[in-house]
Amino acid sequence: MPFRALNYPSHVLCNFRKHSTFSGNMINPVRVALPLSIALQTDQNESLPDSTRSSGSYASSIGGGFLLKQRKGVGIIGGVSVDSTLSFVRKLVALSSDDAGAGLSFVLCSDPGLNKELLHHQRSSFSRTEGLKLDHMSIVENLRSKRVFLESSGACCIAIPCHISQFWHDEVSKGCSVPVLHMGECVARELKEANLRPLEAGSPLRIGVLSTSTTLLTGIYKDKLHNEGFEVVLPDKATMEHTIDPAIEALTKNDVEGAQTLLRIALQVLLVRAVNTVILASDELRELLPQDDPLLKKCIDPMDALARSTIKYAQSAEICS
Numbered sequence: 001m002p003f004r005a006l007n008y009p010s011h012v013l014c015n016f017r018k019h020s021t022f023s024g025n026m027i028n029p030v031r032v033a034l035p036l037s038i039a040l041q042t043d044q045n046e047s048l049p050d051s052t053r054s055s056g057s058y059a060s061s062i063g064g065g066f067l068l069k070q071r072k073g074v075g076i077i078g079g080v081s082v083d084s085t086l087s088f089v090r091k092l093v094a095l096s097s098d099d100a101g102a103g104l105s106f107v108l109c110s111d112p113g114l115n116k117e118l119l120h121h122q123r124s125s126f127s128r129t130e131g132l133k134l135d136h137m138s139i140v141e142n143l144r145s146k147r148v149f150l151e152s153s154g155a156c157c158i159a160i161p162c163h164i165s166q167f168w169h170d171e172v173s174k175g176c177s178v179p180v181l182h183m184g185e186c187v188a189r190e191l192k193e194a195n196l197r198p199l200e201a202g203s204p205l206r207i208g209v210l211s212t213s214t215t216l217l218t219g220i221y222k223d224k225l226h227n228e229g230f231e232v233v234l235p236d237k238a239t240m241e242h243t244i245d246p247a248i249e250a251l252t253k254n255d256v257e258g259a260q261t262l263l264r265i266a267l268q269v270l271l272v273r274a275v276n277t278v279i280l281a282s283d284e285l286r287e288l289l290p291q292d293d294p295l296l297k298k299c300i301d302p303m304d305a306l307a308r309s310t311i312k313y314a315q316s317a318e319i320c321s
Helices: 058-063 082-096 112-124 127-133 138-151 164-171 181-193 214-227 239-251 255-271 294-298 302-320
Strands: 003-006 010-015 036-041 073-077 106-110 155-159 206-210 231-233 277-280
Touching: 003 164, 010 112, 010 294, 073 082, 073 112, 073 138, 082 138, 106 138, 112 138, 127 138, 127 164, 138 155, 138 214, 138 239, 181 214, 181 302, 206 255, 214 231
Parallel strands: 010 036, 073 106, 073 155, 206 231, 206 277
Antiparallel strands: 003 036, 010 106
């Protein structure tokens, strides 16, 4: 399958099933003028829409509904980490592919400018709630414009595999005609469906959440887990200062072994508080331990839950169409 590219500043990766076409009727399409670089994965015999061959605006082809046919594909907005975004895409493809290798159709938006802005907030503002409240409108507008783009491209649902972006989920998803999946809700729903039992008789079900920022956790996971009846256990200040913060610092110095040791200590601190499982709510922490580490059996990767929920919704939308 060839890739065909159009040169614009930002990036959109489009994946289509083997026998899909670019044509399709959109319901009330929205025309969005976005600077985009498009890589289209198509069959050899498939043709690009006329508007993409010409020098005209790519947005006109979106307005005509050329990307995802009959709302059967998934829209993805990339986050602060390109590696994490691509890891999510690999999960999505692996979990949705059938025996013939055909998986979900998807459109992925990745914007280096947005990535840098999110990274700036991660490094400088997450310890101060005021910073997130005062200086976030440019991020919200950027995320919202990509949401509108994906919505008008025919996505049946939109996934944002980025913990930072989840902070503005309600603002970004407001007015959207298709679901914008919330990572915290996906995790909480799966935990609820797992029918877990408390580790201590008479105690509530406890779920640990481990991240590089406790401020961020409040809106993304704590409220969603509480809504499903779970008690949320967060690392205390001492644990953050003596394990998580040094672990991240060790990573910046390429001391992976030291970072792994500190993460294991932080996990043990939460596990001794009788939590059933620990959510690794950080890109840096999720892939730090080797896959055969016994502690990972007690952990949840939120990206897995988001991928499964995305596939489930997309497949249900396809059945109903």
